[in-house]
Amino acid sequence: MTVDRRAFLKGAATGGSAAALASVTAPGEAGAFARPSKPRPTQALGLLYDSTLCVGCKACVAGCKDANDMPVERSRDQESWNSMVTPEQRNQVVRQVGDTQPIWDTPKSLSGSTLNIIKAYVHGRAEVKDRAEDGFAFIKRQCLHCNDPSCVSACPVSAMTKDPDTGIVNHHVDRCIGCRYCVWACPFNIPRFDYDSAFGKLRKCELCDHRLAEGELPGCVATCPTGATLFGRVDDLEAEARRRIALKPGDTYRYPRGDINRRFGPYTPPHEKVVQAAYQPEVYGDRLLGGTQTLYVSAVPFDKLGLPHGPHIPDRMYATETEAVQHTLYRGMILPAVVLTALILIARRNVDRHHTEAEED
Numbered sequence: 066m067t068v069d070r071r072a073f074l075k076g077a078a079t080g081g082s083a084a085a086l087a088s089v090t091a092p093g094e095a096g097a098f099a100r101p102s103k104p105r106p107t108q109a110l111g112l113l114y115d116s117t118l119c120v121g122c123k124a125c126v127a128g129c130k131d132a133n134d135m136p137v138e139r140s141r142d143q144e145s146w147n148s149m150v151t152p153e154q155r156n157q158v159v160r161q162v163g164d165t166q167p168i169w170d171t172p173k174s175l176s177g178s179t180l181n182i183i184k185a186y187v188h189g190r191a192e193v194k195d196r197a198e199d200g201f202a203f204i205k206r207q208c209l210h211c212n213d214p215s216c217v218s219a220c221p222v223s224a225m226t227k228d229p230d231t232g233i234v235n236h237h238v239d240r241c242i243g244c245r246y247c248v249w250a251c252p253f254n255i256p257r258f259d260y261d262s263a264f265g266k267l268r269k270c271e272l273c274d275h276r277l278a279e280g281e282l283p284g285c286v287a288t289c290p291t292g293a294t295l296f297g298r299v300d301d302l303e304a305e306a307r308r309r310i311a312l313k314p315g316d317t318y319r320y321p322r323g324d325i326n327r328r329f330g331p332y333t334p335p336h337e338k339v340v341q342a343a344y345q346p347e348v349y350g351d352r353l354l355g356g357t358q359t360l361y362v363s364a365v366p367f368d369k370l371g372l373p374h375g376p377h378i379p380d381r382m383y384a385t386e387t388e389a390v391q392h393t394l395y396r397g398m399i400l401p402a403v404v405l406t407a408l409i410l411i412a413r414r415n416v417d418r419h420h421t422e423a424e425e426d
């Protein structure tokens with residue numbers, strides 16, 4: 066981040082927040098104001114999602130809803146399955162279920178009632194899985210439980226917190242005032258407002274910590290048949306991810322399922338599979354935006370799967386820069402949260418928004 070300190074201080078001193086904010090320029094470089102990134106806790110828990118193992122069955126979407134007691138949901142554009150089938154197929158279904166009501170597709174996006182979603186990348190003729198050209202691939206989207214989360218920094222009432230031991234980012238409904246600063250601050254576009262609740266409520270994945278407390282696996286992990294979503298200590302998941310990206314097409318590998326550390330849920334034996342496509346030579350979540358506790362490996366480039374990726378994405382979370390600006394300006398006093406959030410928005414304005422657009426497709 067490059068900060069014209071003089072212009073910033075001048076703007077702030079005269080009460081001109083806009084002028085102050087306008088003096089914060091491109092993100093991605095550690096500016097004079099940046100504080101160090103916060104590391105993830107040594108016992109941090111998280112997920113490893115391997116796109117090459119995902120068959121797009123969406124069992125994890127249903128498992129997440131079940132685990133979090135969330136209702137069935139229509140697609141946001143209310144696209145009916147009826148429009149996607151022939152009249153004969155529709156009549157057959159109507160005969161079977163004895164109903165003339167439209168049949169709705171599953172939700173297409175994250176929402177206040179859907180904390181986990183599987184999206185498809187599709188290119189050209191979509192002939193081969195895990196290929197960028199004329200191929201297709203799947204991507205799982207939920208909270209990434211960032212090492213240094215902007216949603217926590219932006220929340221003015223500490224309704225977003227990060228557990229110092231597990232690193233799980235929790236949302237405390239009882240504290241939330243519905244300002245949605247966390248929504249704007251999240252570079253992954255994750256927190257969603259539940260417009261169906263009486264007073265409005267924000268929802269996001271909390272790694273099913275209520276299930277972990279009972280020794281159970283997160284719902285999405287417990288239901289995944291292939292091990293595409295793996296749970297465990299993030300350090301161990303990252304080591305597993307590095308073993309996978311070293312594999313070559315034709316290699317046979319025993320992919321663990323459930324909990325890589327075998328501490329939660331029933332033991333599920335590994336799933337043996339021949340590697341079909343070369344992995345991208347990178348573990349997503351190991352460094353970008355300060356690192357995350359949900360890690361990804363994939364054969365298709367991460368930016369095509371809608372994840373912020375590329376030379377314009379910094380290794381620091383935006384909060385490292387905006388919080389430091391806050392402290393420099395006010396020396397311990399609290400900058401109004403709206404200004405802090407605006408700072409975050411400016412700092413992240415170059416984030417690749419493809420993931421958002423892809424999600425809404």
Ligand code: SF4
Nearest residue numbers: 208209211214216251
């Ligand atoms: S992905 Fe977004 S909501 Fe989740 S911890 Fe990171 S900043 Fe917060």
Ligand code: SF4
Nearest residue numbers: 129181270273283285
């Ligand atoms: S950890 Fe729980 S809340 Fe998060 S995506 Fe998986 S099932 Fe849903």
Ligand code: SF4
Nearest residue numbers: 119120122123125289
């Ligand atoms: S992550 Fe697992 S459960 Fe979810 S769609 Fe992929 S294979 Fe199915």
